[in-house]
Amino acid sequence: MLTRFFRAPALGRSLRTLVVRSYSTEAVAKIDPSDENRLNHLRNIGISAHIDSGKTTLTERILYYTGRIDDIHEVRGKDGVGAKMDSMELEREKGITIQSAATYATWKDNAINIIDTPGHVDFTIEVERALRVLDSAILVLCAVGGVQSQTITVDRQMKRYNVPRICFINKMDRAGANPWRIIDQLRQKLKLTAAAVQIPIGAESELEGVVDLVNMKAYYHEGAKGEKIITKDIPAALMEKVNEKRQELIETVANVDDEIGELFLMEETPTSEQLAAAIRRATIGLKFCPVFMGSAYHNKGVQPMLDGVIQYLPAPHHVPNYALDAKQNEEKVQLSCSSSDPLVGLAFKLEESRFGQLTYLRIYQGTLKKGEWIVNVRTGKRVKVPRLVRMHSNEMEDVDSVGSGEICALFGIECASGDTFTDGTTALTMTSMFVPQPVISLSIEPKGKESPNFGKALNRFQREDPTFKVHVDAESKQTIISGMGELHLEIYVERMKREYNTECVTGKPQVAYRETITSRAEFNYTHKKQSGVVGYIEPMEEANEKGETVEFSNETVGMNIPANYIPAIQKGFYEAVEKGALVGATVTNCRFVLEDGAAHAVDSSELAFKIAAISAFREAFMSAGPQILEPVMDVNVTAPVEYQGSVIGLLNKRKGTINDSEIRDEYVEVNAEVPLNEMFGFSTDLRSISQGKGEFSMEYKRHVPVMPFVQTQMMEEFKKAQAAKNK
Template identity: 70%
Template sequence: MVFAQPQPAHSLGPISCLQRFQSTAAGDPTDVNRLEHLRNIGISAHIDSGKTTCTERILYYTGRIKEIHDVRGRDGVGAKMDSMDLEREKGITIQSAATYASWGDNNINIIDTPGHVDFTIEVERALRVLDGAVLILCSVSGVQSQTITVDRQMRRYNVPRISFINKMDRAGANPFRIVDQLRNKLKLTAAAVQIPIGAEDQFQGVVDLVRWKAYYNEGDSGENFVTKDIPEDLMPLATEKRMELIEQLANVDDEIADIYLMEEVPTTEQFMKAIRRATIDLKFTPVLMGSAFKNTAVQPLLDAVIDYLPNPMEVKNTALDIKDNEAPITLSPFSNQPFVGLAFKLEEGRYGQLTYVRIYQGTLKKGSFITNVKTGKKIKVPRLVRMHAADMEDVDELGAGEIGAVFGVDCASGDTFTDGTLQYSMSSMFVPEPVISLALSPKGKESPNFSKALNRFQKEDPTFRVHVDAESKETIISGMGELHLQIYVERMKREYNVECVTGKPQVAFRETITQPAKFNYTHKKQSGGAGQFGRVVGHIEPVVAGDDEDDLEDKNASQFENRVIGGNIPTNYIPACEKGFRDGLEKGPLIGHPVTGIRMVLEDGAAHAVDSSELAFRIATKNAFTEAFAKAKPTIMEPIMNVSISAPVEFQGAVIGGLNKRKGTVVDTEVQEDYFNVIADVPLNDMFGYSTELRSATQGKGEFSMEYKEHQAVQTFVQEQLIQDYKQKEAAKK
């Protein structure tokens, strides 16, 4: 099961006072106090919703940076969290960046994640180690395709979230429509805890429905935070939305339900405790609003992070005890316990490998020895730092619940470290399969930097794969999208001085069957001395997906089943039969792409006392599979992408016409004032060069994002064309 559901990173359940008391009893009072004032949060959203801009303001108001800079780097400096030159040039986040800040007596570890689907692994591994998250939405676009992906990732790791509707200064801003989208599209129990004072270019501040006050930002950078009484003209809307908040909370919290039934209004303290309880129990998401770019209402967002998101003691983290047959163990979030930490992200820094570590239990000290559970290697921690984007600050030790980084430790992403006394392993994270490949070759003479760069990128990014094609001897790189691979090619040129030439993008086709077929194959070879003999009988059939719609592995994995009885095939040859089946899956007979979704059932066979061998049965099974495959109505599957496009209404006809031309199926369209959104399923093979076409069709005003949805059978004429092209290519090699 890919989705790590049997062993989630957090299994957040309601934490009773008794549990809380028992858990705090294990730590000393100073440590408990430190943990109560610690938050680990991620900032996630669709592309261009303002994540990095928001993080920039958070750093400014918490005093971590002295001045605010522009995300696109137009001021020559660029945002603090986008430290890579490429990020500043393109105005996008490519790598998630970690920092920490203080707000009042509280410390906050923050990870700013990319919004682009091509860098989805960055969001995945950040949410794997965080206790809470801020989901940012645009006040005009609302819930978009990548918002849905981020929501799925938050649910996968049981991460409580608060939602922040950003860009309230934009024309067409409508926060209450976005709250409805959170309820309808993401199926969340959500309610606004603020209402805006003015909107679009008149946006001035927010009314807090919990504290019943109005907040304004004054000063050049919004640093003066002013509290006033609620304006008279907003009283009816504020009262209405407060009632809506009480109703939504009453659905998920018993205490508020009692107050609601008695037709009373909760006190500020009752409100805050109920919102915190429901948010941590994953039953509710409070919705805040503001404009990070216009420096408005970011301070209340920081207050909400402290008020409503959990501290490390309120999150249940589970590890697997390797000594005890991988039994789940609940970790204790205190510094006086034996050390357990997870390496969740790697970077090649100026001083060697930089490994980001989340400490779940115990203390990590500079100069101490830690053990990599996977390899059993004992390693000394030479240098320990806290990250502040690209800057780092040396520290002597980090306690439980903290996020830091170590230098000079050789490990892979996802490795668990302990102090050597425990054999615990943290559960792994979900890594999506690549959907697109490119042939890559260095311009001119190949230098050692070419393979050095590829090795480093593979180690850092689990979704970036490299292999050498056995026949063409070309180096093939695979990833999550065109932009993903472009960025790596560009980084090779900048960071390693290796200019590369890329071939035409290759789509990750798959081959499968649509009906069962029997096989009865005998492999024999006699050439003097001991020969080869192996006979296999059985059938192949398509794998039927599980009931769970997320059960992608069931649908795509191929399975081998042994039903041979009576010893017709000696048991020591069965693994060789399975290897033969796996050999056949590697390269399909139709177009040479991998085969998926097939179950091979071995029912009978025969062996020879002298001539049978593992090799004979391996060859027999592979040939039997190829023979049966041809009889089982084989088909080619192609990746279908979920494409989300946003453009001005006047270009709607041109955009939908363009999608039809690319064999797209429109799933949903929505018009919002002068913009429209369309969601369509389009084959990836037909999406190449779409960005240029969309720009020219919409005068540069349209934007789109896409993510992998599933593999579907190609149309018959496409299949015939693909097979013909493959045969011509194979004939040309001979």
Template identity: 70%
Template sequence: MNHYNKLKLRDYSAPNVAEAKENLLLKPTELNRLTNLRNIGISAHIDSGKTTLTERILYYTGRIDDIHEVRGKDNVGAKMDSMELEKEKGITIQSAATFTRWQDKAINIIDTPGHVDFTIEVERALRVLDGAILVLCSVGGVQSQTITVDRQMKRYSVPRLCFINKMDRAGSNPWRIIDQVRKKLKLNCAAVQIPIGAEIDFKGVVDLVEMQAYYNSGPKGEIVEKQPLPSELLEFAREKRTELITTLAEVDDFIADLFLEDIEPTNQQLKDAIRRQTLSRNFVPAFMGSAYHNKAVQSLLDGVIDYLPAPHEVENLALDIDKNEEKVKLSPSSESEFVGLAFKLEEGRYGQLTYIRVYQGTLKRGNWLHNIRTGKRVKVPRLVRMHSNEMEDVESVGSGEICALFGVDCASGDTFTDGSLNYTMTTMFVPSPVISLSIQPKGRESANFSKALSRFQREDPTFKVHVDSESKQTIISGMGELHLEIYLERMKREYNVETITGKPEVAFRETVRNRTAYNYTHKKQSGGSGQYAKIVGYIESVEKEELEEEETSATDSTQNNIFENSTVGMNVPSNYVPAIEKGFYESCEKGFLSGHPVTNVRFVLEDGLSHQVDSSELAFKLAAQYAFREAFSKAAPVILEPIMSVSVSAPSEYQGTAVALLNKRKGVIVDSEVVDDYVEVQAEVPLNEMFGFSTDLRSITQGKGEFSMVYLKHLPCNPQDQMKLVQEYQKKREKETKAKK
């Protein structure tokens, strides 16, 4: 007992002393406002029930008057799926923001898409949120997009809760799902609830912290009944509570000390430890329920308040441009100088709608803001809080809040300050497109065609548009077939522009396998001063270990290429080195085998020679381009194709046909698991082989099969495919040359 008294004297409540001191500097009213605020996102694999869960949260918190379902069966549709396309297809396409209150706490919520094609929506939401709910299906568990979302949460250091949804589904097993979270996501996870009943008999949950049972009653589950623990679940509840304490003891010193002394922690001590380690991202509490059948959603809301961080409990950093981008910790005070990040753009009825997260200071209507990227000053004419597609005008917004403003011209990812600070926020990760289409308007080209493409590019950093310099065709690129299909449909509905599209093109890449030296002299004399430049060095492949996998994308055309200046002396004057670098990077934009961008190549400049009169930046730039072309052809060049991680789910009787279909499309089976009459097959398949896969899968499984895919990596094509791509590119160039003549 003496040991217990000593434990009580230790301060485990504040994450660190510095943060505790900083909180003391905040005014009591400001600290109270921040303590009662949560910014959360809801993310998951497609069809896990994110939007359904958000709809219940809004209903139980009194934000909406009735519950509507995702697919708009009653011609209304879920509140957060305001776009007609979302209601028709039953999927979330754009992340939607709202705000509500629970237990006198203000909660900003962003509902994000689950489909991999709209992954940028998840990326930018998690960039500005303090906490998140990771929704998991009690049958499907950890699926391909779950792994992607988990990686995004880790990238932005976002604490999260797990919500195991669809507990009333046949084959539901929360303990298998928690085991998957531990093994596949490498998270220290334990249940803070156990279910009462299973599958169709699922009635409610038992809270393992309070050891109380919770049931939902009423037409829409709005009444929460707190009852004593059922006697038949007492032993199982004690077992799972012990498992919770044991899991916490591995990461929390206070609980570990109690555990070693064989002392049972009090309910408050256990709750404090869960919060402490959830905020430190050392622990993930797992809740369970059924959003569709209105069970245990209120308990999850209690968990959001109890275990996810308030804005002042998260460390937010900016880069001080005046001090060589030195990292600076932002203050949570509303009285500090203003710093905010524009994380999402949307074309609204009244012009561009810009979503902003206020990190420091206060944003007021009528304020002048300084755009760090452009250097321009802009005035805030209108400030609103968003509730899906509805808005509420406000006069000011304090630190830690999420709001939107009209009439401000900016790009996604721009940092705004009040002009007194030259800070910029770190940028969000933007994956590069993997699929392209040629596009042209049906009939006469109208201004709406270019207007739509311009708007979509501003809104979505993963949607790219360019005009091919040789064919003069407009090419759109995106994250998948559905991604581009949605934008074409939106162009037709919102801008009245019908389009004709070409065959989808996969984002192939080119690279080299061998290290090859170059020694190139560029000479040109045509009267007067000529051109002279000589460069010596080598090119080689960049090893994967040298690339920061989390911060770069293998689909990017220039990011993974490296220019290295290893010259000694002044044979190559330093003022010509940037021209050589520019020549190399320009050459990488279009490869020599198939016309696709070159990636993962290092260009090393070792020596060279210049002429006092004839050398120029142009001469050295051309020398770099010709030298690179010459060396590239001798360095065993290879074409890389995008490989997708494909997850197929189908009734177990179709296991053989599903595997055969993947094999037919040159897939490599990675894993296969049968769970409750359903088979989950994981495979790695070239994207070029995935066109039309959805139709084939439905036909062989009588419409019961589903699949999802996520970009994984680029790998070399097989020799036959490479030869075919090279021949097609040569024919295309010959045709274009003849057309020019």
């Protein structure tokens, strides 16, 4: 049994920071005998990877082989149709997944709920919320690119929610495909105990099928679309390699499984059944990662991988999930996964459809029925379920009821992403997912005449995507949108034009700077000789238990400040940290400690104490070693090896710190940390120095202090801008 805990990083936001899962190969929750057979034949999986590793192509093949679609269509929609799971027109045009899409399929009497997630880091919240509710995942890797920047991000997300996974090395038909190098990268870069359970028959353009190292069978793919699997004996030419890799598999599993370990020490060879059972135990226990291989595009290796999903990944009742009981001081309670118990479900994704808001729900226990009343635990509102559907990308199938462990969607329910629904007999609430903070902002306004669709679109996008933020700047009165990257915001601006017929004009991208303090500073401030506050501010090393990076602490003794004025002081502090004194950026990592004060029986008021708190904070802030922090990105650049010097020079020019440089075949991969402010226009420069062959991805890493001369320069520019506004 393995139990792991996760606490959200300081600059992330989480309603509750505890996410717990433990795994066992035996059923870990009490379930009805009537449920057991259904749950044993059910899998909830996500498909995740670095951008352009072939996730959506793989999902398309899975749907075809399981009979969910009648024909195969390609991702970029060259045939005018496009992949089933990329239902949005923008996705088909750009050839990328923007929104995660859910579907379900049947494979050999087993039901599989599948969520295809985006690979681009700007849409990382889609991966985050899918992994929050799924029991297991397929990590897809390119046989040439291997472990890339977003692979590392996805791996971190899987570890955050303790999700067991199998790996699928895709694109084995490409020139330079080398699965053994990729498995080494899984071990070195991701620190996974990984080993191949298959080896390829042929390589690159001559790929014919795979050899199963567990059952010692060769699988060949025949038919126009690889739909026929022919089982044959292993080719004699491959026997030496097969025996070597099977021995490596047994040794790797022996390190993480006691039963195989004992056989190994006694120099006995495990049977196929013993080895398969051990791989399942170790995979579900998060100790091992079986590696499959093939080519989704050329219809090779997909069906054996589906067999691996059923054989090695957990059923819903093998994954203990926990809720917090609001009636018992948020005590942790294990959910049963039984359909006869009180309903508990989590709304993990929202979408706007032509029928109204579509709410994706994971049922953890109980049964959800069409027409019954359910309660939103956060708001306490009772709502009726008017329509219940199973999703198949943008299509849906009506159902009357959904049992525990299933994923479904509801219509006509007003809620937020992360809300828990019950039947009203319990006050259980699920722990929320980690939401990263936005790092880039744009000013936006409708082109021409203002239309009600502008506000309607922004409200909808905010409800759907917790990483997309909208606010109106108090001084400039401009509408500001914030998100995870340039592409993220560009997609939403384009969607406003297409879906709401509202063309928008955007301003220059603004970096999400932060302000902080480096030392303690005391304050003793009196507002109009009547309402005073005394205390100090100090730096916070990390976020508190609630995940907050600013904190108000009331340490007053006695009644110098009446208790009814404390909330006003707290409100004043939280208002003051919204705009720092240096450049008007949000203040972070700061604690406001109130120790004493003074009040006037007649003249003191809530407003007076609020103003006193704001003024006291601003006065102390300038004495506490204030600093401006800027977001630094983890940048991963891949380019032909002849451009290595130019790429490193370009990163140095943009104040980048090179962390790692690795040559793989004909390409060089450079990993660096670069301030986000220096990354605007980087893609254009990279293309021009590499003749269009260079690619890059970036991900927010942390906020760091800017250079002193840059801070002085930014403060002067801010003062000039303020003076110009006040004229």
